[in-house]
Amino acid sequence: MTEEKDLIRKSKHLAFLLRHDTEYQFDEHGWRDVKDLIKNHGYTMAELEDIVANNDKQRYEFNTQHTKIRARQGHSINVDVELQETVPPDILYHGTATRFLPSIYDKGILSETRQYVHLSPTKEIATKVGSRHGKPYVLGIDCKRMASDGIKFYLSRNGVWLTKYVDPKYLLTI
Numbered sequence: 001m002t003e004e005k006d007l008i009r010k011s012k013h014l015a016f017l018l019r020h021d022t023e024y025q026f027d028e029h030g031w032r033d034v035k036d037l038i039k040n041h042g043y044t045m046a047e048l049e050d051i052v053a054n055n056d057k058q059r060y061e062f063n064t065q066h067t068k069i070r071a072r073q074g075h076s077i078n079v080d081v082e083l084q085e086t087v088p089p090d091i092l093y094h095g096t097a098t099r100f101l102p103s104i105y106d107k108g109i110l111s112e113t114r115q116y117v118h119l120s121p122t123k124e125i126a127t128k129v130g131s132r133h134g135k136p137y138v139l140g141i142d143c144k145r146m147a148s149d150g151i152k153f154y155l156s157r158n159g160v161w162l163t164k165y166v167d168p169k170y171l172l173t174i
């Protein structure tokens with residue numbers, strides 16, 4: 001494997017280790033010890049520094065001393081990554097696959113295995129998110145109405161909008 005491919009593989013595996021690993025005892029704010037990743041998961045400090053600095057979606061962050069690392073969003077494990085509650089723009093987008101639409105129009109957008117439903121600021125980003133699951137489809141979300149109904153939104157430090165659930169009544173035809 002080339003060095004570059006190995007780093008991509010390690011960056012992807014880090015998403016699992018920081019968002020979904022039920023074997024590890026995370027602290028309440030979702031931090032994992034850098035030492036654990038070096039000792040037990042084959043990372044070097046230089047690789048972790050490289051991944052955090054250059055990750056395409058800026059998914060990860062260090063604490064100030066670089067002794068701990070966490071994912072900024074996307075967790076299935078139950079941690080509080082101190083998300084910033086933020087007033088959303090009037091419309092956000094959710095990228096999904098066409099085969100999920102009947103169920104989404106029936107039950108709304110569920111967070112499924114993750115802690116939150118993920119919403120994108122642009123149709124372009126939402127299309128990319130949806131295409132991970134099949135033929136992409138972009139739903140518009142009436143965030144203005146959700147916010148005025150008292151529903152909370154959070155903005156992760158890498159620009160992903162999060163909310164707990166989107167009721168079908170807030171889905172827009174775009």
Ligand code: HQG
Nearest residue numbers: 074095096097100103104107108109110112114118129133
């Ligand atoms: C769908 C990536 C049927 C939902 C992305 C989605 C994102 C339903 C799938 C982040 C449903 C869950 C999250 C319902 C929701 N019936 N299907 N009622 N409600 N769904 O991967 O939003 O690269 O957990 O539409 O860029 O695709 O990993 O969520 O298709 O930001 O950093 O259930 O993951 O970021 O899939 O992606 P996911 P997502 P990273």
